[in-house]
Amino acid sequence: MYRLIKTLNRTALIKAIIAALAVIIIVFIGSRNLQHFDAALIAYLFGTVFAVFGVAYRYSVWVQRPPTRLYWRRSWQFLLSKDFAQYAFHSTKLFFRNIMLQRHIYPRGRMRWWGHFMLATGCLIAFAVTIPLTFGWVHFTLEAGSDTTYTANFFGFPVSQFELGSPIAFATFHALVWCSVLVTIGAVIMLKRRLTHGGMIATQTFEGDWLPLILLIAISITGLGISYDYTFLQGRTHQFMSVTHAITVILFLIWMPFGKFFHIFQRLAQVGANIYKVEGTRRGLAKCPHTQQDFASQLHVNDLKDVTKDLGFDFTLEDGRSHLDYSPEGKRSALAKAHFQARKDAGHFFG
Amino acid sequence: MPNTKYDQQMEFFVDMQRCIGCHACEMACAECETNGQESMIHIHYVDRAVTTQTTVQVCMHCEDPACANVCPADAISKDDFGVVHTANTARCIGCSNCVLACPFGVPQKNEAAELMMKCNMCYDRTSAGKKPMCATVCPTQALFYGTREEIQKMRPNSTPVNKFFFGMQEVNTKVNIMMPKGSTHLKVH
Known part of the structure; x- marks a missing residue:
């Protein structure tokens, strides 16, 4: 065990522990010392804390690699420069375009984008709903003197009210149902591509490409099962539905730092790479000695010389x-x- | 799931002096399903002002690929057969590090998709025991895919070389270049 701990990256381990502790602290703050914490969700909380620990650890190790470290440092350097306003606007635009809408996938295929967009949007909304609930940040109370008015509280403060049975109540209480439908449709579109696309069939792996989709479908179907149970079965199968759903979600959370889902966090680097390109172009372009044409920013070429040297390459x-x-x-x-x-020196151009 | 019929006896041999610039390989490359119907092969005039020589370039599948090393997103990987795969689409952030660091000038960036793409030796075909598309159509066998015995019989005065020097850097590759008999390496600069 000690040997295993010794192999861990110390910097990453410290950051991961800090991140996990920060989650626990904000759970205490947001739930007002656990007053509003829903004990039924404790397993989800443990899963989330582990996921945060794992993601922070892997992210920290990842950022320590020379090329990643370069982009990390440069992105912050350019963002926090005198051109902050311009780059902040540019980053926000890119965040919505490439992270929220994933528009970069559209040129790769229209159905591919639809599939990924539905899947990702379903997941992101589900995160936005479940994380505050699991952390005890959001809870609902009945308005005093009324048995039909519900109040939504955030961090213990009332933020909105709605009438039970109203369209808002219906939409709110079924938010995860809509997410499940989006995720299932998106995942099925992506699965169909993996069944029919020759290139994907040749290169895909079960654990890397199929398992994440199967897991997302399992989470969605078992989640829909909970709604189906309380809507049509009067809660008779609640225990089975809730336990199977919890198992799939916790598997997802535990696996998040290690598998394909880590790309959700890596994707943010695309924003940094774009800022780097804009700033590099502004600083001046490199001209190829052979073609006599500009081909990249001089900043990029110079940085790559350093990065390749750090990695043990020397193209001098x-x-x-x-x-x-x-x-x-x-x-x-x-x-x-x-x-x-070489052919000319040997005296034969062919041979 | 990946096919495991990859034949490790088969190797790729390139002889740029035989390239006539017909672009047949380029058309064939676009048939490769792992590229999404995009051609990944490079054919161009070497120095149009002084010569009509064209050159053809496929991915050389380096033993220690610079493209994979400089990738900030860990998107490029080498498999057990030594094939260096094109960027993992989920991870690639379109930074172009690989495009600029590859000593052979192979990876291309699809700007609209913010994605790097490159030749992965027609993995849909080679993993099923078939030849890469480009090598099946090259009329002059500037691109040849076969066994070492076959190429030695066809080119008795040439030696396959897979060691290159770019200044101080030695690069060893899976793909061979046909050099004058007895050569051990090619010094580019």
Whole structure:
């Protein structure tokens, strides 16, 4: 056990412990010392704390890799520069475009985007609903003197009221039902692609690509089962429905840091990469010595020289320049010219 | 699930001097389903002002791929057969690190999709024991996929080489380049 702990990344471990403790502290604050904490959701809370610990640990290890660290530092450096307002606006726009709407998936395929958008939107709304409930941040009370007016409280403060039986009440109490429907339709679209697309069939894996979709469908179906039970079965199967749903959700939470779902957190780096590109272009472009054309920002080329050296590569040429100063086309041409010269020197172009 | 009929006796051999710039490989490459019908092969004039020579470039599938090393999102991976796969679409953040770091100039960025794409040796075909699309249509066998014995019989005066030098950096690859007989490496710069 001690040997296992010794293999852990110390920086990441400390950050993960801090993140997990922060969750526990905000649970206490948000639920007013657990007054509004729903004890029935304790297993979900443990699962969430573990997920936060795991995600923080993996994220910290990931950010320590030289190329990731570079983007992490540069993104914050440019965002917090004198151009903060411009980059903050740009980042917000990209956040909605690429994270909330996932528009970058649309050029890869229209149905693919629909599938992913429904799946992701269902998941994000479900997170937004369940996390505050699990943490005891949100609870509902009956208005004094009324048996039909419900008050929603956030961090113990009343924030809105609605009448039981009203459309708002129906929409609110069934929020997770709508999420389940979205996730199920989206996951089925994505599963169909995995069954019929030749390229995907060749490269997919069960644990990496099928299991996440199966797990999401299982969460959605068992979640719908709870609603079905109290709507049509008078709660007769509640125990079975709630236990199966809890098992699937907790599996999802525990697996989140290790499997495909980690890309939810990695995707945010796309915003940083975009800011980096904008700032790099502004600072000046690199010209390829072969094609004599601009091909990338000089900042990017220079940073990559450092990153590749950190990673044990050295593309420095004898004259002090670098192979990385060449554009992709320039690199291909350099290889072809070297090959031509070798053939020429041997006296035969073919053989 | 992935097919495991990948034949490790089969190797890829490239001879750029034989490329006539016909673009047949480019058309065939677009048939590869792992690329989503995008052609990943590069064909272009080497230096149009002074020569009509064209060159063809496929992914060389490096033993220690620079593209995978510089990827900030861990999106590029090498499998047990030595095939370096195109970016994992869930992870790729479209930063272009791989595009600029690859010593062979292979990865391409699809700007609209903010996604890097590259040749993965027609994995849908090679993992099923078939030849990559480009190698099946190349009329001059500038691109050849077969056994070492076959290429030695066809090119008795050439030697397959998979070691390259780019300045100080040595790069070893899965894909071979046909060099004059007795060569051990190709020094690019």
